[in-house]
Amino acid sequence: MKPYHLNIGLALQYPYESYYSKVRRLVIANPGVKYSLLFEKSSVIENVKIHCLEKVVSHINEHGSSDCPLSSINNLPELSIRQNIQHCQNCADMGYHTNLFNCDWITNCPLHHTPLTNKCNKCHLPWPTVKDMFNRHCTGCGNCIELETNNSERWKNVNFEAIKQLEELVLGCKLLDKISSRFVENPYPQSMRSVRVDVLDFPAHLNVLFPNKYAAALNYVEKVPIPYNEQTFHCIPTKLLTHSDIKIQFPAWTGRSRVNVMSNILNLIKQTGEPEHQVHVNNYNNFGQHELTIGTCFCPYCLAVSLWFNRVISYPLNVSHEYIDHGYNFFVDGYHQLPFPEPMVNIYINNNAYFLEDDYQIWSYEVQLKQLFISLLVCIIPLFKDPDLANRISSFSILGFEKIYRLRPIQYAYNLNQKHSILKVSEPKLESVILELLENLQSNNNRCEEFHQYLYDNHKRPEHVKAEPNLLISMNQLKLLEFGAYKIKLNEKPWLIAY
Amino acid sequence: MKTNDDSYYNHPVFDSLKFRIETRQIIKLNNVITQWLWTGATGGYIQGISRVGKSSAFEVIRNTLKTRSKAPVPTHILSIPRRDKSSISTIFKNCCFSANLVVKRHQTADDLKNNFAHYLVDIALSYNVRQFVLLVDEMQRLKAFQFDAFAELYDVMRSLGVSLVVIFIGNTYESDPLIEEIKNPRFDHIRGRFFSQKSTFTGLESAEDVKFCLEQYDTLKYPSPDGPTYTQFFLPQAYEIGWRFADQYKVLWSVFRKYQKVLKLPSWGMQYFSCTANILLSDYLSQSVEAFCSEEMIEKCIDLSGLHTSQIDLSVP
Numbered sequence: 001m002k003p004y005h006l007n008i009g010l011a012l013q014y015p016y017e018s019y020y021s022k023v024r025r026l027v028i029a030n031p032g033v034k035y036s037l038l039f040e041k042s043s044v045i046e047n048v049k050i051h052c053l054e055k056v057v058s059h060i061n062e063h064g065s066s067d068c069p070l071s072s073i074n075n076l077p078e079l080s081i082r083q084n085i086q087h088c089q090n091c092a093d094m095g096y097h098t099n100l101f102n103c104d105w106i107t108n109c110p111l112h113h114t115p116l117t118n119k120c121n122k123c124h125l126p127w128p129t130v131k132d133m134f135n136r137h138c139t140g141c142g143n144c145i146e147l148e149t150n151n152s153e154r155w156k157n158v159n160f161e162a163i164k165q166l167e168e169l170v171l172g173c174k175l176l177d178k179i180s181s182r183f184v185e186n187p188y189p190q191s192m193r194s195v196r197v198d199v200l201d202f203p204a205h206l207n208v209l210f211p212n213k214y215a216a217a218l219n220y221v222e223k224v225p226i227p228y229n230e231q232t233f234h235c236i237p238t239k240l241l242t243h244s245d246i247k248i249q250f251p252a253w254t255g256r257s258r259v260n261v262m263s264n265i266l267n268l269i270k271q272t273g274e275p276e277h278q279v280h281v282n283n284y285n286n287f288g289q290h291e292l293t294i295g296t297c298f299c300p301y302c303l304a305v306s307l308w309f310n311r312v313i314s315y316p317l318n319v320s321h322e323y324i325d326h327g328y329n330f331f332v333d334g335y336h337q338l339p340f341p342e343p344m345v346n347i348y349i350n351n352n353a354y355f356l357e358d359d360y361q362i363w364s365y366e367v368q369l370k371q372l373f374i375s376l377l378v379c380i381i382p383l384f385k386d387p388d389l390a391n392r393i394s395s396f397s398i399l400g401f402e403k404i405y406r407l408r409p410i411q412y413a414y415n416l417n418q419k420h421s422i423l424k425v426s427e428p429k430l431e432s433v434i435l436e437l438l439e440n441l442q443s444n445n446n447r448c449e450e451f452h453q454y455l456y457d458n459h460k461r462p463e464h465v466k467a468e469p470n471l472l473i474s475m476n477q478l479k480l481l482e483f484g485a486y487k488i489k490l491n492e493k494p495w496l497i498a499y
Numbered sequence: 500m501k502t503n504d505d506s507y508y509n510h511p512v513f514d515s516l517k518f519r520i521e522t523r524q525i526i527k528l529n530n531v532i533t534q535w536l537w538t539g540a541t542g543g544y545i546q547g548i549s550r551v552g553k554s555s556a557f558e559v560i561r562n563t564l565k566t567r568s569k570a571p572v573p574t575h576i577l578s579i580p581r582r583d584k585s586s587i588s589t590i591f592k593n594c595c596f597s598a599n600l601v602v603k604r605h606q607t608a609d610d611l612k613n614n615f616a617h618y619l620v621d622i623a624l625s626y627n628v629r630q631f632v633l634l635v636d637e638m639q640r641l642k643a644f645q646f647d648a649f650a651e652l653y654d655v656m657r658s659l660g661v662s663l664v665v666i667f668i669g670n671t672y673e674s675d676p677l678i679e680e681i682k683n684p685r686f687d688h689i690r691g692r693f694f695s696q697k698s699t700f701t702g703l704e705s706a707e708d709v710k711f712c713l714e715q716y717d718t719l720k721y722p723s724p725d726g727p728t729y730t731q732f733f734l735p736q737a738y739e740i741g742w743r744f745a746d747q748y749k750v751l752w753s754v755f756r757k758y759q760k761v762l763k764l765p766s767w768g769m770q771y772f773s774c775t776a777n778i779l780l781s782d783y784l785s786q787s788v789e790a791f792c793s794e795e796m797i798e799k800c801i802d803l804s805g806l807h808t809s810q811i812d813l814s815v816p
Contacts, residue, residue, distance in 0.1 A: 005599045007617040010624040011659035029617035032606035144613075 006030055012095040012145070016163045020085070021097035023130050027143045028095050035134040085127035086116040087141070092127070095145050100166050110162035233360035254343060257362060258312055261369040264431065265308070269301050272438040280452050281306045287454075292383060292390035299448035300384045300441045304376045312341055312369055341368035370430040377437040384441060510721055512729060512777045519559055520715045522552070522769060523708050524701055529560045531698045532666065536630060537567050541653065542665040543696030544638065544678070549670045551702045552769025554578075557634050557668065566628055573622045574632040579640045590641075590648035591615060612648070616655040623661045631656065631663050638667035639674035643681055646689040653692065665693055668700075702766035709755075710748035712772065716780065717743045733780050737790035744780060747792045751776070754797040758806060767806075774804035 009029030014021075027033075086101045088109030100106050101116055108115055119126050122140030136142030266279060280302045287298065344356060344364045356364075382389055511517040528545065535543050547553045561574040577597050582589055591611035595602045598618045602611065623631040635641075635649070649665045656663045669677070681690050703709055716729040731738040755767050778800045784790045801807065 004601045005618065006601070007614065007621050009617055009621070011617065011620045011661070013624075029614075029621070030601065031613045032603055032610035033601050 006033070009095070014094075014096050015160045016098050016100075016167050018097045018099040018101075020130065021095065024097065024133055025095050027133050028145055031143060033134075035131050085129070086118055087120075087127045088112055088114055088116055089121045089140065090114060092120065092141050093139065093145065098163055098167075100163065106166070110166060111158050111160070233363070234357050236355045236357070238355035250343065253358075253362060254365060257366045258369065261366055261373075262309075264370075265305065265373055265434070268431065268434050268438060269305070272435065272441070273301055277301065277448060279305050280448070281309045289390045291454075292387040295387060296454060297447050297451055298384075299451045300377075300380050301438075302448060302451070304373065304380050307376050308369075308373045311372060341365060341372055367430065370434065374430065374433055374437065377434065381437065381440050510729075510732060510781075512733075512781050515773075518773060518777070519555065520712055520719070520773065521559060522556075522703065523711050524552075524703075524769075525556045525559055528556055528698065528700055529563060532560065532564060532632070535666075535696055536564060536572060536632070536664060539662075540664065540696050541662070542649075542667070542693035543698065544667040544669065544674075544694055545698050545700050546669055546671045546674060547700035548672070548702075548765065548768065550768045550770045551700060551766065553668050553700050554636055555769060556700060557636070561632075561634065564632060566630060570628050571626060572628055572630050572632055573619075573626045574634055575619060575622070576634045576636060578636040579638065581640045585642045585645060587645060587648045587651075590645050591652075594652075612651055613655060616652055616659065619652075619663065620656055620659045620661045629661050631661055633663060633665045635665060635667045638669035639677060641667075641677065643677060643683075643686055643689070646681070646686070646693065650689060650692060667693060671699075702768040703772055704766045706748055706752035709752045709767070709772070710745055713745040713748050713751070713776065716776065717745050730780065733785040734790045736788050737784075742790050744776075750792060750794060751779075751797055754794050754801065758801060762807070764806075771801070771804040771806040775800040775806075778803050 006026070007029035009025030012025040012028060086106075087097060088101065088111070090112040091097060091101075091109060100110065106116065120138060120141035123136070123138040123142070125136070125138075125141070128136050128141055133141075134143055137144065139146045269277070269279060280299070287296070292298075342365070343361045345361060511519075531545075532543075545553065557576060561576060562571070564572040564574060566572055575598070577594060579590075580593065588608040588611065591608055592602055594615040595611050595618075598615060600614050600618055606614075619631050619633070623629065633649070633652075649663075653663045653665065678694070680686070681694055703712065719729050720726045721729060721732060726732070727735070728738070730742075730744045734742060755772075758764065759767070775797070779792070779796060783796045783800065784792060
């Protein structure tokens with residue numbers, strides 16, 4: 001059987017349209033064609049289905065990549081089941097929809113300046129899903145549009161510049177998705193729909209970076225000024241390197257980075273805590289939910305630094321202060337869910353692999369180290385203020401997840417091509433965030449000593465691990481430790497104290 | 500090539516569907532339609548006697564139409580079948596069938612119309628032009644009210660940003676009553692759109708027309724582009740010594756003139772001409788090395804072309 005010809009509806013094609021829009025014009029351009037004919041399996045219509053999908057796919061391939069950068073977001077399946085679709089009535093009247101409408105932070109249509117709604121003004125029903133679209137006979141949202149007036153005339157004065165600017169802006173954030181997917185399994189931002197104007201990761205930072213370029217586009221959203229540091233790095237095309245390609249996953253410079261960040265953290269603690277306070281680095285196998293709920297006091301600075309230290313040093317130097325095969329796992333389980341800082345050697349941009357220059361690798365690694373510390377602080381602060389909280393949660397890290405994800409750096413790429421790429425990176429001023437968080441904590445030396453005595457007294461080590469006295473380690477020793485001159489073995493160092 | 504060779508009979512001369520030669524009338528028709536396109540006409544109609552080669556002419560020119568900026572203008576040929584039931588809906592249904600679009604029982608006339616309109620608009624926009632030419636063949640089979648279907652189609656396409664030019668093609672005598680009916684004031688809206696422009700398509704009218712056609716036998720090649728010319732294919736030895744089919748135009752025309760006078764023919768219809776020339780070339784001239792073309796041979800070929808038989812009734816006083 002010869003497959004039917006299906007129209008694409010090119011007359012209703014406009015720049016930066018979404019999949020939803022593409023399907024709608026397919027529906028409008030093929031009146032009377034049922035959903036089942038297009039998408040459901042049947043021996044008779046299989047040809048049609050393939051034919052149709054081929055058309056959609058080929059169309060997207062032809063036009064999608066050039067004028068619709070958001071086409072990489074596969075919204076079709078999602079919108080087909082999604083109930084809460086945002087849309088502009090004027091755009092819907094002409095069969096146009098853009099993925100930007102799905103961003104919660106967009107409140108008005110950038111083309112018509114009218115508020116986005118979740119219902120069609122003509123039939124007063126929620127905007128249809130892809131499936132509903134076929135059967136809804138409404139010129140505002142369904143399988144037809146009004147054609148009385150000249151369609152092309154209606155759009156003659158519509159300026160897509162605002163859409164273009166916002167698309168670029170979102171694309172910058174999409175790039176971050178790809179980059180940050182190296183950080184965690186669920187990269188930030190998990191979905192642009194979840195981004196709100198009142199959070200740090202709102203792309204208003206681009207307004208700070210490019211105030212003129214994005215000024216028009218951002219008229220349609222609220223702006224949240226955030227101080228950011230901007231840096232530019234170069235990317236060189238390469239194949240995607242695997243761990244086996246990278247001989248040393250944590251090269252020597254990572255040690256310098258860890259020392260730098262550690263020094264920064266200790267300085268910041270000094271600024272907020274008591275001057276004579278010494279930070280003890282310890283393991284927390286014997287300290288967890290039970291101890292917290294019975295009111296055992298703890299030093300939040302030392303806890304945060306210890307967890308951070310264990311996390312960042314255990315893998316690169318192959319040492320660990322966790323006896324995860326026994327004892328408490330409240331903190332261990334918790335911070336295993338936190339991002340694991342490691343050097344970023346290359347990234348994917350538009351399906352091309354790029355090698356990142358050394359400066360970028362150092363920058364991103366240090367940012368990750370700082371972020372990890374912030375993550376730990378935001379988890380520890382609630383526990384410090386209300387230890388009973390530990391009773392109600394399974395893992396301490398869930399206390400700060402939201403904040404953790406907010407504080408990732410935002411990166412924006414341009415000049416994307418096969419040969420060369422430039423990454424513009426915008427980093428929130430993490431030191432000021434750390435300082436702000438530390439000011440929430442009020443600890444004192446007595447409390448710290450008491451805490452460490454408790455840990456020492458109740459230390460339940462495995463039989464093969466001998467008890468060791470506390471060890472004070474200076475920054476110089478820490479540097480030696482980092483550079484491999486001084487290796488710690490598991491059974492030798494249950495304690496480290498850095499000052 | 501030997502006549503017992505299978506590929507010998509693949510030659511376009513033996514296949515009326517593949518055989519296409521240009522005539523001076525086709526060039527003239529092309530100019531007329533191009534003029535309509537360039538002057539913003541919304542349509543027109545072409546009349547010609549039956550078997551004169553109107554449909555073939557449109558097959559030839561459909562891919563050659565261009566805008567003023569030399570961009571190709573897409574076309575679609577719609578042939579109207581004779582049906583018991585004449586309605587606007589059947590026109591749209593026929594349109595959709597011709598484009599292989601989905602046609603279901605539940606679809607309304609509006610559905611079918613919009614479906615076909617989007618089909619034409621998609622093609623026009625994929626050509627990056629805002630014009631589309633719809634060629635409607637056998638217009639004599641239409642009822643006057645069915646022209647409304649094309650007016651509606653024109654309106655829908657206009658609202659989608661593409662201007663439709665509808666060109667109707669019909670047999671002279673059969674479509675005359677329809678043209679007369681359209682002149683009624685109640686069809687003003689149809690007449691203004693589609694019947695303000697008119698042209699007549701004729702067959703070969705002079706010896707020069709015959710020469711123009713025969714010259715193409717001496718230049719067109721099969722297999723294209725490196726094969727022998729049509730003349731060379733059938734008469735290789737004669738062609739080598741300089742024999743050309745085009746040189747026979749006078750004798751061909753003089754023989755036809757005899758028939759023309761007897762049968763009172765306005766022109767030599769392309770179907771009969773091409774049939775005559777093909778038989779003459781492939782079956783008669785190819786039999787002798789010298790390719791001598793006699794009047795008797797040509798008469799035989801004209802008889803075989805069916806010209807005489809088709810005009811019998813007209814020739815009887």
